[in-house]
Amino acid sequence: MAYNPLQDVPLSGKTQVTDYSRWRLAVTQDGRHTWHYLQNDEECAKWPQVALDKYWLGLPLDLPALPPAKDPLSAARNGYTFYKHLQAEDGHWPGEYGGPMFLMPGLVIGSYVTGMPFKQEEKKEMIRYLLNRAHPDGGWGIHVEGDPTVFGTALNYCVMRILGVNAEHPTLVKARGCLHKLGGAAGIPAWGKFWLSILNVYDWEGNNPVPPELWVFPDWLPFHPHRWWIHTRTVYIPMSYLYGIRYKMEENDLILSLREELYPQNYYSIDWPSQRNNIAAADLYMPHTTVLDTLYLILGAYESCAIPPLRRAALDKCYKLVVNEDENTGYQTLGPVSKMMNLIVRAHVDGTESEAYRLHMETRDDFLWLGADGMMMTGTNGSQLWDIGFISQALVETGLAKEEENRDSLIGALKWLEMAQIKEHPKHFEVSYRHPTKGAWPFSTRTQGYTVSDCTGEGLKAVLYIQNDVAGAPKLVSYRRLADAVDILLGMQNSDGGFASYELIRGPGWLEWLNPAEVFGDIMIEHSYPECTTSVITALSIFKKHYPDYRHKDIERTIHRAVEFLHKSQRPEGGWFGSWGICFTYATQFALESLSLVGETFETSEYARKACKFLISKQRADGGWGESYKSCEVGKWVEHAGTQVVQTCWATMALMYAEYPDPEPIERAVKLVMSRQRADGSWAQEAIEGVFNKNVAIAYPNFKFSFTIWMLGRAHHYLENLKNKANG
Ligand code: LAN
Numbered sequence: 001m002a003y004n005p006l007q008d009v010p011l012s013g014k015t016q017v018t019d020y021s022r023w024r025l026a027v028t029q030d031g032r033h034t035w036h037y038l039q040n041d042e043e044c045a046k047w048p049q050v051a052l053d054k055y056w057l058g059l060p061l062d063l064p065a066l067p068p069a070k071d072p073l074s075a076a077r078n079g080y081t082f083y084k085h086l087q088a089e090d091g092h093w094p095g096e097y098g099g100p101m102f103l104m105p106g107l108v109i110g111s112y113v114t115g116m117p118f119k120q121e122e123k124k125e126m127i128r129y130l131l132n133r134a135h136p137d138g139g140w141g142i143h144v145e146g147d148p149t150v151f152g153t154a155l156n157y158c159v160m161r162i163l164g165v166n167a168e169h170p171t172l173v174k175a176r177g178c179l180h181k182l183g184g185a186a187g188i189p190a191w192g193k194f195w196l197s198i199l200n201v202y203d204w205e206g207n208n209p210v211p212p213e214l215w216v217f218p219d220w221l222p223f224h225p226h227r228w229w230i231h232t233r234t235v236y237i238p239m240s241y242l243y244g245i246r247y248k249m250e251e252n253d254l255i256l257s258l259r260e261e262l263y264p265q266n267y268y269s270i271d272w273p274s275q276r277n278n279i280a281a282a283d284l285y286m287p288h289t290t291v292l293d294t295l296y297l298i299l300g301a302y303e304s305c306a307i308p309p310l311r312r313a314a315l316d317k318c319y320k321l322v323v324n325e326d327e328n329t330g331y332q333t334l335g336p337v338s339k340m341m342n343l344i345v346r347a348h349v350d351g352t353e354s355e356a357y358r359l360h361m362e363t364r365d366d367f368l369w370l371g372a373d374g375m376m377m378t379g380t381n382g383s384q385l386w387d388i389g390f391i392s393q394a395l396v397e398t399g400l401a402k403e404e405e406n407r408d409s410l411i412g413a414l415k416w417l418e419m420a421q422i423k424e425h426p427k428h429f430e431v432s433y434r435h436p437t438k439g440a441w442p443f444s445t446r447t448q449g450y451t452v453s454d455c456t457g458e459g460l461k462a463v464l465y466i467q468n469d470v471a472g473a474p475k476l477v478s479y480r481r482l483a484d485a486v487d488i489l490l491g492m493q494n495s496d497g498g499f500a501s502y503e504l505i506r507g508p509g510w511l512e513w514l515n516p517a518e519v520f521g522d523i524m525i526e527h528s529y530p531e532c533t534t535s536v537i538t539a540l541s542i543f544k545k546h547y548p549d550y551r552h553k554d555i556e557r558t559i560h561r562a563v564e565f566l567h568k569s570q571r572p573e574g575g576w577f578g579s580w581g582i583c584f585t586y587a588t589q590f591a592l593e594s595l596s597l598v599g600e601t602f603e604t605s606e607y608a609r610k611a612c613k614f615l616i617s618k619q620r621a622d623g624g625w626g627e628s629y630k631s632c633e634v635g636k637w638v639e640h641a642g643t644q645v646v647q648t649c650w651a652t653m654a655l656m657y658a659e660y661p662d663p664e665p666i667e668r669a670v671k672l673v674m675s676r677q678r679a680d681g682s683w684a685q686e687a688i689e690g691v692f693n694k695n696v697a698i699a700y701p702n703f704k705f706s707f708t709i710w711m712l713g714r715a716h717h718y719l720e721n722l723k724n725k726a727n728g
Contacts, residue, residue, distance in 0.1 A: 008124075009127055009164070009165050009166070009169060010128070010131070011169075011170060011171075012131060013128045013129070013130075013131030013132030013133075013134075013373060013374060014132075015128075017124040017125065017127075017128050018037065018121045018124055018125055020057050020058075020059055021044070021049060021059075022037055022038045022039075022044060023035055023036070023037055023038075023049075023053060023057055023370055024036050024038060024047055024049060024053055025052060025053050025056065025088075025094060027088040027089065027090055027092075027094060029445075029447070030419060030420065030445045030446045030447050031088075031090060031092050031094075031382065031384040031416065031419075031420065031444075031445050031446075032366055032381070032382075032445060032447070033088075033094045033366070033369075033382055034365040034366060034368070035365075035368060035369065035370045035375075037119065037121040037122075051063075051085040051086070052085065052086050052087075052088060052094065055085065055086055056094070056095075056096055056369075056370070056371060056372075057370065057371075057372060058371070058372025058373075061085065061680065063082070063085070063680040063681075064680070065679035065680060066078045066081060066082075066679065066680060066681050068679075069674060069677065071716060072670050072674065072712040072713070072715045072716040072719070073398070073399075073712065073713055073716035073717075075673075075674045075677055075712045076398050076400065076708070076709045076710075076712035076713035076716070077400060077403075078677065078681035079677065079681050079682070079683070079705060079708055079709040079712065080395070080400055080406065080681070080705075080709050081681050082680050082681030082682045082705070083391070083681075083682075083705040083706075083709065084406070084409050086702075086705075087409055087412065087413075090412070090415075090416055091388075091409075091411075091412030091413050091414075091415050091416035092384050092387070092388045092413070092416045092420075093384075093387045093388060093391065093702055093705075094382065094384070095382070095383055095387055095700070095701055095702045096369050096371045096376075096378070096699060096701055097369065097378040097379045097380060097382060097383050097698070097699060097700075098144065098369065098371065098376045098378060098379070098698075098699050099143050099144055099379065099688055099690070099696070099697050099698035099699040100142070100143050100379055100696050100697075100698060101133065101140045101141055101142055101143055101144060101146070101152045101156060102142060102151055102152065102155060102191070102192075102696075103336045103337070103367075103376075103377040103378070103379065104126065104129075104130070104156065104159055104376060104377045105155035105156060105158065105159050105195055106195060106336065106337055106339075106340040106341070106377070107336070107340055107364070107367065107368075107377045108126070108158075108159040108162050108163065109155075109158060109159070109162065109195050109198060109199050109340075110198075110340030110341070110343055110344055111340075111343075111364070112162045112199070112249070113198055113199065113249040113344060114343060114344055114347035114348075114352065114357070115347075115352055116343070116347075116352075116357075116360075116361055116364070122368065122375055123163050123164065125370055125374045125375035126159070126163055126374065126375045126376075127160060127163050127164075127165055127374070128373070128374035128375075129371075129373055129374025129375050129376050130156055130159065130160055130171075130374070131171055131374075132373040132374055133373070134171050134174070134175065135147065135148045135178070137178060138153075138171075138174035138175050138176075138177055138178030139152065139153030139156075139157075139174075139175045139178035139179060139182075140152035140153050140156045140175070142283075142519060142695065142696055143629075143688070143696050143697040143698070144688065144697065144699075145629060145687070145688055145697055146697070147282070148178050148182065148282065149182070149280070149282045149283045149519075150179065150182050150183065150184075150185065150187050150188045150189070150192065150280040150282060150283050151188055151189050151191070151192045151283050151519060153175055153178055153179045153182065154179055154185040154188050154192060154196065154262055155188075155192055155195060155196075156175070157172060157175050157176065157179060157261070157262065158195075158196070158199060158201070158258060158262075160172055160175075161254060161257075161258060161261075162254070167257065167261055176261060179262065180264040182280050182281075182282050183264075183280045183281075184262065184263045184264045184265065185201075185202065185262035185263055186206070186263060186265075186270060186275045186278055187275075187278045187279055187280035187283070188202075188279075188280070188283070189279050189280075189283050189284075189517065189518040189519045190207070190208060190279075190516050190517055190518055191337075191517060191519070193206055193207045193275075193276075194207060194210075194239060194242075194243070196262075197246075197248060198242065198247060198248060198249065198344065199248075199249055199255065199258070200248040200249045200250070200251060200255050201255055201258045201259050201262060201267075203270070203272040204243070204246045204248070205272035205273050206270075206272035206273070206275035206276060207243065207276060208276045208277070208296045208299075208300070208516065209243070209296065209299040209300055209302070209303050210236070210239050210240045210243035210244075211240060211243075211244070211299055211302070211303070211306075211314070212240035212241055212243070212244045212311065212314035212315055212317070212318045213306075213310055213311065213314040214240075214314075215237070215240070215314055215317045215318055215321070216310070216313050216314045216317055222507060222508050222511075223507070223511060223514070225237075226433035226506065227506035227507030227511070227525065228506075228507060228511065228524055228525060229501075229502075229523055229524060229525055229526050230334060230450075230501075230502045230503060230526075231334060231335055231337075231338075231523065232517075232523045232524060233433075234325065234333070234334045234335070234338045235335075235337050235338050235341065237318050237321045237322055237325070237338070238318070238322050238338060238341035238342050238344065238345045239341055240314075240318055241315055241318040241319060241322065241345050242341065242344060242345065242348075244311060244314065244315050244318070245315065245348075247344065247348060273300075276296070276300075277293065277296075279518050283518065283519055284518055284519075285518065285519050285520070285521060285633070285694070285695045286515055286517065286518055286519070286520065286521050286695075287518070288516070288518070289513040289514075289515075291513045291514065292513060292514050292515070292516065295514065318345075319345065319349060321432060322342050322345045322346065323346075323356075324427075324428035324431060324432040325338065325342060325432065326342055326346065326356060326359070326360070327427055327428060328426040328427055328428055328432060328434070328449065329447065329448050329449055329450075330359075330363065330447040330448070330449075331356075331359040331360050331362070331363040332363055332366060332381050332445075332447060332448040334448075334450060335379070335380055336367050336377055336378065336379060336380065339360075339363075339364070339367060342360070343357075343360040343364070346360060347360075363381075366381040366382070367381060379692075379698050380443060380444045380448070381444050381445060381448055382444045382445065383443060383444060383700065383702070384416075384420070384443075384444050384445055385417075385420055385441050385442055385443055385444060385445075385455050385458070385459055386443055386444075386455060386458065386700075387700075387702040387706065388413055388416060388417060388420075388462065389417075389441075389455070389458030389459055389461070389462045390458065390702075390703075390706040390707065390710065391413070391702070391705065391706040391709070391710075392410070392413050392414075392417065392462035392465060392466055393458075393461055393462055393465050393710070394706050394707075394709050394710030394713065395410055395413075395709075396465040396466060396469050396470060397465070397710065397713065397714055398709065398710065398712075398713020398714060398716075398717075399713065399717070400709070400713060401465075401466070401469075401470045402470065402471070410466060410470065410473070411473065411474070413462075413466070414463065414466045414467070414473060414474070414476055415476065417441075417459060417462055417463050417466075417476075417477070418463070418476040418477050419446065420441060420442070420445065420446050420459065421439065421440070421441055421446070421459065421477065421481060421485070422437045422438065422439070422440045422441070422442060422446055422449055422451070423438065423446075423481075424437070424438055425437050425438050426449065435451050435492075435502060435503040435504070436451065436488060436491065437449060437450070437451045437488075438484055438488070439456075439481065439483075439484025439485045439486075439487055439488045440452070440455075440456045440485065440488045441455045441456045441458070441459030441460070441485070442455055443455045450502055451488060451492075451502060451503075452501060452502055453489065453492045453499045453500065453501060453502070453532045453535065453536055454499070454501070454531060454532040454534075454535035454536065455535075456485055456488055456489055456535075456536075456539070457489060457532075457534075457535030457536045457537075457538065457539035457540075458535050458539070459485070460482065460485045460486070460489070460539040460543065461535075461538060461539045461542055463476075463477045463482065464482070464539075464542050464543060464546060465542075468546050479547065482543065482547070483547075483550055483551075485539075486540065486543055486550065486551065486555070487551075489536050489539060489540060489558075490540075490551065490554050490555070490558055491504075492504060492536065493536075493558055493561065493562065494526075494528050496528050496565055496568075497528070497533075497561035497562050497563075497564050497565035497568075498528025498529065498530070498532070498533045498562065498565035498566075498569070499528060499529065499532040499533045499535075499536045499562065500526035500527055500528055500529065500532060501526060501529065501532055502526070503526055504526065505525055505526045505527065505528070506525065506526065507524070507525040508525075509525070511524040511525050512524045512525065519695055519696075520692075520693035520694065520695055520696070521693055521694035521695060522579075522693065522694060523693050527579075528565060528569075529579050529580070529587075530565075530566055530569050530576040530577075530578075530587045530590055530591050531578060531579065531580055531581070531586065531587050531590045533562050533565055533566060533594070534566070534590035534591060534593055534594040535590070536558075536562065537558075537559050537562045537563065537594045537597065537598075538593055538594055538597055540555050540558060540559055541559060541597040541598070542597075543555070544556075559598065562594070563594065563595070563598055563600075566591050566594055566595065566607075567607055569591075570591070570607055570610070570611070571584075573614050573637075574588075574610035574611045574612075574613055574614025574615075575587070575588045575611060575614045575615070575637070576588050576590070576591040576611075577635060578631075578632065578691070579632070579691070579692070579694070580690060580691060580692060581650075581689060581690050581691065581700070582627055582628070582629050582631060582632055582647070582687075582688070582689060582690065582691055582697070583627055583629070583631035583632045583637075583691065584614075584618075584627060584631060584637055585615070585618075585625055585627055585647040585650040585651045585654070586647075586650055588611055588614070588615060588650075588651070588654050589650040589651070589653050589654040589657070591611065591654075592608060592611055592654045592655075592657040592658045593653070593654075593657045595607060595608050595657070595658070596608075596657040596658065596659070601657075601658050601659040602658045602659055602660050602661060603659065603661075608658040609658075611654065611658065612654075612655055612658050612660050615651045615654055615655060616655075616665055618637065618651070619651070619665055619668070619669070620643055622643050622668075622672055623648075623665075623668030623669050623670075623671055623672040624643035624644065624645070624647075624648035624669060624672040624673075625643065625644065625647045625648045625650075625651040625669075626639060626640035626641070626642055626643040626644045626647060626648075626687075627639065627640055627644070627647050628640040628641075628687075629687075629688060629691060629697045632691040632694055632695075632697075633694060633695055640687060642686070642687070643672065644686050644687055645672075645673055645676050645683055645686055645704060645708060646686065646689050646700075646703045646704055646707055646708075648669050648672055648673055648711075649669075649673060649707040649708055649710070649711035650707060651669070652665075652666055652669040652670070652673075652711050652715060653707070653710065653711050653714065656711075656714055656715065656718050661722075663719050663722045663723075666715055666718065666719060667719065669711075669715075670711075670712060670715045670719075673708055673711065673712060674712070677708075682705075683704045683705070683708055684704075685701055685704065686704070689701075689703050689704075
């Protein structure tokens with residue numbers, strides 16, 4: 001196998017290990033991105049490196065300084081002049097979707113155990129990435145900004161070793177020290193126990209049961225896994241298969257050696273069953289409930305006498321669901337974790353010569369991203385739709401869309417949006433417990449093909465804005481297809497009036513008591529989110545304005561109930577808690593956007609007033625806002641050490657949605673954001689912007705362009721209006 005130890009691992013991630021002038025980002029098909037390393041000068045001459053490549057590689061773009069911005073609108077224009085360089089030829093904006101530190105372990109362990117090789121350059125850059133991300137105290141956290149945990153450290157330690165790094169490398173010596181100080185790998189959380197067991201460096205007996213049998217229970221049962229949050233069940237399918245067969249890699253020297261390195265105690269003396277509920281203090285975010293622990297005792301007893309025919313039937317059903325998922329998503333699968341687990345199942349059942357294995361290998365590239373600090377595994381196969389949705393609306397709302405020099409770029413975006421809408425339901429639809437998809441927009445690409453409520457909302461809004469508000473824009477998405485998107489949205493409202501992420505809430509709230517993952521919050525069922533709810537209501541409101549006849553009553557009723565949900569979910573302090581972005585600034589921006597569309601503003605609504613007061617109370621002396629990712633963990637505002645441009649934009653947008661009457665806080669925020677703009681129109685990367693499952697931060701680096709441009713452009717008009725009003 002092609003896992004020869006690398007001879008030339010540098011001591012520091014700062015050392016160059018591949019020639020960055022040779023990397024190219026290929027954008028193909030439906031917005032798919034993959035990085036390629038060109039082998040010689042001839043290839044490089046044929047495929048020149050462009051600004052888009054250079055930007056994400058962290059190479060200088062050498063763009064000329066722009067005329068200094070004299071007002072917020074010209075600052076927004078300068079921002080877009082820069083951001084246009086990052087638009088791919090097919091019209092969308094690729095981006096680096098990193099942050100979580102528990103994804104590359106799945107990638108590397110899954111590839112190792114199935115014999116799927118990496119290119120030499122990829123291996124070198126993955127190592128460099130982990131060298132760069134190592135915590136100063138040693139080890140790695142659950143995400144790039146987090147403190148070291150056993151989950152992050154033990155798994156990434158294995159990654160480094162599999163990739164060929166010597167155990168005596170200083171970074172690994174330090175990581176090992178950190179791991180042992182945290183108690184060693186025995187206390188790794190459930191998903192870590194799983195990956196280590198696959199690798200055969202943790203005994204399966206140390207895992208709580210993951211029985212596949214639940215899948216053969218009748219669908220009407222309230223705890224049937226098809227009712228779980230889609231990410232949890234999609235991971236649980238291959239996981240329970242692999243648990244059911246106790247899949248493990250054959251022993252080899254590396255594995256024997258890892259068994260010594262990962263544990264302070266003797267591996268062979270560990271009492272495995274008593275490790276099942278041993279979770280290191282540094283990792284524990286969501287402790288097990290007593291209900292879950294009791295259930296585990298029962299399931300544990302069942303494991304010792306599992307009925308073979310039932311297990312066989314359950315494994316068969318899981319395998320079928322894995323195949324359906326692969327085929328429904330062009331082998332992307334829903335996300336990065338299921339991607340690698342599905343691969344192991346397919347390699348095990350279909351073999352490494354199979355078409356399934358080949359297709360998994362091809363699409364594994366979609367999750368590899370090369371950044372300035374090396375190569376990582378991304379949170380999805382990109383955030384294509386999400387990013388294009390915001391910048392498209394920003395262009396239209398600021399008026400930049402009307403400017404001749406932006407026309408091609410805007411039409412490019414519209415073409416991409418048209419292409420990305422999902423035109424059919426999934427191939428395996430009801431049998432895979434899938435939600436309808438015809439008319440929806442996904443988060444990343446059409447091929448991945450999952451409906452997401454707010455992505456459908458933002459996609460629909462972006463198309464409506466360009467097609468209806470920009471003179472001469474072609475109507476690429478027909479009325480019927482816009483109506484299909486509306487049908488999808490109308491079908492996604494929960495009984496509490498809110499909207500969840502991918503589907504309706506399918507299961508009872510008490511299923512959260514069975515959350516087994518220890519490191520993620522609220523993952524068992526869907527929940528209604530203010531952010532998702534907003535994207536849906538704003539999209540419906542705008543659609544209704546242009547097409548008042550289509551399902552008018554349904555739309556009105558849906559909006560009304562959704563607004564009630566927003567009222568109910570406002571926190572007593574005045575903000576809304578964000579589940580997908582950090583944190584209160586993010587969700588409050590969305591909520592106030594919704595309220596503004598039904599006429600609720602500072603003047604007219606107590607909800608909006610309270611929200612504005614909350615935001616104003618958090619504005620800093622420099623005019624900006626700064627909120628830590630910790631807000632999402634603890635559910636309360638936690639100040640960030642530094643002011644953040646992106647959060648400043650969210651808070652300012654929120655104030656403008658609410659028509660905050662005093663221009664002063666907005667002017668100060670504008671000044672702050674303009675002061676941080678660089679001469680070429682760009683902004684520097686600051687702290688991480690996004691989050692999921694309460695405990696994991698994830699990067700949205702394109703936000704520093706879309707929301708700055710949007711806020712500055714809007715603020716320009718907003719402040720002028722206020723001035724005009726004041727002058728009578
Ligand atoms: C995402 C990314 C986008 C995000 C929004 C559209 C922003 C949100 O409003 C709805 C939920 C959604 C689609 C979302 C859900 C969870 C994802 C897919 C992620 C945060 C990206 C990565 C994460 C996924 C769960 C990572 C894999 C980890 C597991 C625990 C399975």
